[in-house]
Amino acid sequence: MADDTRADRAGQAAEFLVWTALTLSSPLHVFLPLRDMGVDGIVRLPGTDLAAAIQVKGRHPLKDGKLHVLIRDNELRDPRAVIVAVVLDERARQLHGTVICVDVPTFEALAFRRRGVDHGYQASIPFPPAASSRWFPYALHIDALAERLLPGVADAADLIVAPPPRVRPAGFGSDVGYRAEARLVALLAEDARLNTFKAFPDLEMVEYCVRHVHTGGIAGIQVKAISVDDSHRRGTVKVPPHTLRPTPNTWFTVFAERRDDTSPHPMCLLIPSMDIGDLLIVHGGQLTFTWDPDSTRHDASVAPYRLPTADLAGRLAALLE
Numbered sequence: 001m002a003d004d005t006r007a008d009r010a011g012q013a014a015e016f017l018v019w020t021a022l023t024l025s026s027p028l029h030v031f032l033p034l035r036d037m038g039v040d041g042i043v044r045l046p047g048t049d050l051a052a053a054i055q056v057k058g059r060h061p062l063k064d065g066k067l068h069v070l071i072r073d074n075e076l077r078d079p080r081a082v083i084v085a086v087v088l089d090e091r092a093r094q095l096h097g098t099v100i101c102v103d104v105p106t107f108e109a110l111a112f113r114r115r116g117v118d119h120g121y122q123a124s125i126p127f128p129p130a131a132s133s134r135w136f137p138y139a140l141h142i143d144a145l146a147e148r149l150l151p152g153v154a155d156a157a158d159l160i161v162a163p164p165p166r167v168r169p170a171g172f173g174s175d176v177g178y179r180a181e182a183r184l185v186a187l188l189a190e191d192a193r194l195n196t197f198k199a200f201p202d203l204e205m206v207e208y209c210v211r212h213v214h215t216g217g218i219a220g221i222q223v224k225a226i227s228v229d230d231s232h233r234r235g236t237v238k239v240p241p242h243t244l245r246p247t248p249n250t251w252f253t254v255f256a257e258r259r260d261d262t263s264p265h266p267m268c269l270l271i272p273s274m275d276i277g278d279l280l281i282v283h284g285g286q287l288t289f290t291w292d293p294d295s296t297r298h299d300a301s302v303a304p305y306r307l308p309t310a311d312l313a314g315r316l317a318a319l320l321e
Contacts, residue, residue: 014058014088015040017095018145019200026146026153031197031209034185038075042197042211042218043146045153046204047245051218052149053081053211058095060088067100067127071107072120078216079104082149086142087127098128101148102138110134176262180225180255183264183309184208191313194320205243205273206250210316217320220250222273228293229259239280239287246273251319253312256293265293268309269302270316 019030019041028043044051057069069085085100102110111121129135146153188196188210197209206220226235237254250273256265269291271279279301280287291302307315 010060010088010090011056011058013090013093014060014086014095015056017088018054018056018058018084018086018099018142021095021142022146022149025143028146028150028153029199029203029206031199034196034198035189037195037213038077039081039195039211042209043149044206044209044218044220045150046206047247049218049220049247049249050150050153051209053078053216053218054149055081055083057083057085058088059085060090062087062127065126067125068122069100069111069125070114070118070120070122071111072118076104076108076120077213080216083107084145084149085125095142096127097141098139099142099145100125100129100135100138101140101145106138174225176225176227176257177223179257179262179264180253181207181223183255184221184223184253184312187309188313188316191317193317194313205245210320212317212320215321218249219316219320220247220273222250222252224252224254226254226256226291226293227259227262228256228265232259233294234290234292236288236290239276241285241287244273244276244287246276248272248274251316252276254291255309256291264309266309267293267306268312269305270307270312271302271305275305 022028022043023030027045029046031042031044033039039053040056041054042051043054055075059067067085067087071083081104083102087096089096108121111123114120114122125135126133129139140148185196188194193212193214195211195213197211199207205222207223208221210219210221224237226237228235235256252271252273254269257263279289297303
């Protein structure tokens with residue numbers, strides 16, 4: 001196997017092991033990018049707006065007892081992003097217990113400027129760092145990584161009432177819903193300011209995180225969908241009460257499609273999660289509201305949230321600027 005291919009595979013393995021460690025040792029929820037735009041993943045505390053954008057750097061083997069990290073300029077655009085550098089023991093198929101966790105401004109201050117083709121910042125970190133090393137304050141055990149990424153995450157998690165287990169009936173899932181998610185991803189991909197992250201696994205209200213690549217702002221998105229025709233002009237949107245955790249930076253997107261040919265309706269809804277309670281009624285143990293996508297009534301309850309589907313990405317980008 002070519003050296004560069006082996007290094008890429010080792011780097012990918014190290015990244016997944018970081019997500020595994022965070023999932024097992026903390027309540028954080030991992031979102032992975034659908035396109036590489038400088039951030040390897042977002043971790044989020046369910047039911048809150050606490051989130052961190054992470055760039056993972058994994059190395060194997062060490063050279064001269066040092067962890068060599070090169071981060072290019074295009075990966076350092078967001079000063080709020082966090083760099084996690086790890087060492088992979090390929091034979092044991094696990095990470096070294098010590099990791100380096102540092103925000104972008106601190107990494108730039110401690111590393112050396114690199115010019116040339118791979119312009120960016122480079123660091124050679126004695127591993128593990130001794131107490132005399134300038135990198136020592138940023139070294140920690142991997143089990144403490146979640147708290148370093150989002151200080152106070154353990155206390156915040158204790159205040160959140162966990163939803164009951166989700167019991168999914170046979171045949172759970174919907175082609176209509178799947179197509180709505182695919183349309184969301186396609187629409188967001190048209191705006192170069194946005195990077196979309198998918199939840200792995202789908203555990204909470206937020207199914208996608210959308211990150212503004214210039215400001216670093218992050219929005220949580222829940223996707224809903226209805227289908228309509230001439231005989232069924234209104235569709236019902238259902239929100240499971242046990243997953244509803246409104247926060248200021250989460251939104252519901254609602255798409256509609258035609259039943260006869262599954263073509264998308266030109267209008268959609270973008271509803272702040274803090275507002276959706278004003279629309280919902282209790283029906284059969286579910287929280288629901290109905291929507292006629294062809295209606296243009298200005299006094300309709302959903303009127304403030306209607307917008308052309310083609311404008312959705314631009315509206316989200318503006319909200320994150």
